[in-house]
Amino acid sequence: MSYLFPTYQKWEIEPVSANGCKLIDANGKEYLDFSSGIGVCNLGHRPKAVEEAIETQLKKYWHVSNLFHIKEQEKAAKLLAKNAEMDLVFFANSGAEANEGAIKLARKYTGKHKIVTFEQSFHGRTFATMAATGQEKIKQGFGPMLESFVYVPFNNTEMLKNAMDESVAAVMLEIVQGEGGIHIANEEFLKETEKLCKEYGALLIIDEIQTGIGRTGKPFAFQHFGLKPDIVTVAKGLGSGLPIGAVIGKIELESAFGPGSHGSTFGGNPVSVAAAIATMETIFQEEFLKNTVEKGKYLIGKLKTVLGKSPIVSEIRGMGLMIGIELKTDVQRLLSELRKNGLIALPAGSNVLRLLPPLTVTVEEIDEAAVIIEATIQQFMNKTVKA
Template identity: 65%
Template sequence: MSYLFQTYARWDVEPEIAEGSYVTDKKGKQYLDFTSGIGVCNLGHQPKVVKDAIENQLDQFWHVSNLFTMEKQEQAAKILATAAEMDAVFFANSGAEANEAAIKLARKATGKTKIITFKQSFHGRTFATMAATGQEKIKHGFGPMLEKFTYATFNDIDSLKDLLDDEVAAVMLEVIQGEGGVHVGTQDFLKAVETLCHEHQALLIMDEIQTGIGRTGKPFAFQHFGLSPDIVTSAKGLGSGLPIGAVIGKENLKPFFGPGSHGSTFGGNPISVAAAIATMGIVFDEVFLQEVEIKGEYLLSQLNKLFHGNRLIKEVRGKGLMIGIEFEQSIQPFLPELREEGILALPAGENVLRLLPPLTVSIHEIEQCIAGLKKVVNEITEPAI
């Protein structure tokens, strides 16, 4: 009997230790981890520089509350805002909390209440972020959703034009839809969204929970497209596994998040902030990000080469080290077989296999993953008689 609510379909893998790109379970089996804790452990498991920063902060203080001035919060906010080319940060504990705060900020700053998001998007599981999510399965059984959310079609600018008017507070979108299937926004679409927001005095919110903190080879994915959003949300890779999220905004939004307007008891916790500073110190280095792009291009090209002409594979897509392989059938049979081969990978919807290796992954480890994928796909494509 388990005393946990069974909210997760857990794998039959119980980790004993994790280091770098590998997880070893209690049976002694080692796995190459191409999940990174669902895009969280961007520097791999137990990066020494982050561990040292955490231990140093543990010897100082763990929690005092946000009634106190904390120099490291200011330091982390400056690094994050500078990387996003923005001006102000609010620290939360998770991506859902960051998106919740972004929705609040947009409504307060504009005095409007309508929010447009996109079908197949994923923004979280709180009531506001669940309402913002464009997937009905996330909402099933929870009754009426929070009002004033409508959903356009991703990469279809006409569908946005049909919904966008001067009553809209914000358009909220992922540059790459992660949970929705690793769909990458096109340059023309994303720039057109930005232009329409300006025309209608609506804020542009970029949900970079999964795509941010170097995942695509830039500090944030919107930077590949020359965009200038009003609000950016971040979490996952920000703390290398410690819980932290952030809302990043432009200077003109500061007055709307003044004293008493929003808060979080644990947001900006000193331990998580120390981890974030150490993480960003590595990830935002220009040479490091260039290496992420190179490794991402290599992984994508090798997968396209491997699966070219394979009747099971519809498309391989992604950016940086965020890759989706869309199958012509459910990927559920593939995931346990990959684990048997010592490869950990993720679903993104029913038919998409998602690869989120640590940004520190080596070429050898990429080739190890490709070899495992090849074996499993070939065995399922051509089962033994």
């Protein structure tokens, strides 16, 4: 028996070691890991610079409390704020906590409570972030949700206009809906959203939990579109596997998050912050981000070449190294077959194969993954026909 609550549908893999893009299980089998811990290990497993930063901090202290001045927190906050072209940072432990903080900040600053989010969005599993999520399956069985969230179709400007009024505290969106199926916001929709927020005195919150920290080829995905959000949330890739999240905001919001207004015992833990600094110092380099864009284009091009004529592939889309392959079949069975063939990938919704390789993935590893995906889809189709 297991002493764990069965909240996760466990895979058949027990990891024993991992390095870079490779993971080895208890049977000695090697995998290409194109899940990156669900978009967490943006520098691959155990990147040397991050490992060294963690070890250095472990020899100093692990935890004191946020009542102390911690210079590493200030350094990490400055890296985040400067690269997001914003001003202030609050550290949390996860993406859900960061989004929870963003919701609290928006409501407190504006004095309003209505928040507009989008269908197929995903913002977390706390009560506020679950309520913010535009997927009914996430909420089933938990009773009444936190009030005042309104959901409109993604990329639908007219429906957004209909939802806006003077009671809206914020509009909250993802530039790429990761859990919802790798759906990318279009520029006109984003620009109109920003304009509507200004018109109605609402804040623009951009959830960069999965898209942030270089995943799309910019420090943050909103920077592809020249947006100026009021609040940005980030987590996953920030600590290279150590738990850390952050709310990044404009200086005007400072008064709403004064002493005693919000907090987190473990938020900004010194070891996690050390990992975040080393991660950002590596990723937020122009050449590194340029390479991420090039590798993303190469991977999409490769996939379109090998899968372009596949009868079960509807579309291949993505931004940077955040890529979805939409299928005309349920994705779970295919994911199991991919693992048998040595590639770890993820679902995004019921029929999208999601690829989140490390940003350090090599061209050779991309080629290897494309071969496995092509062969596995062909095997899957052959089995389906025989069945």
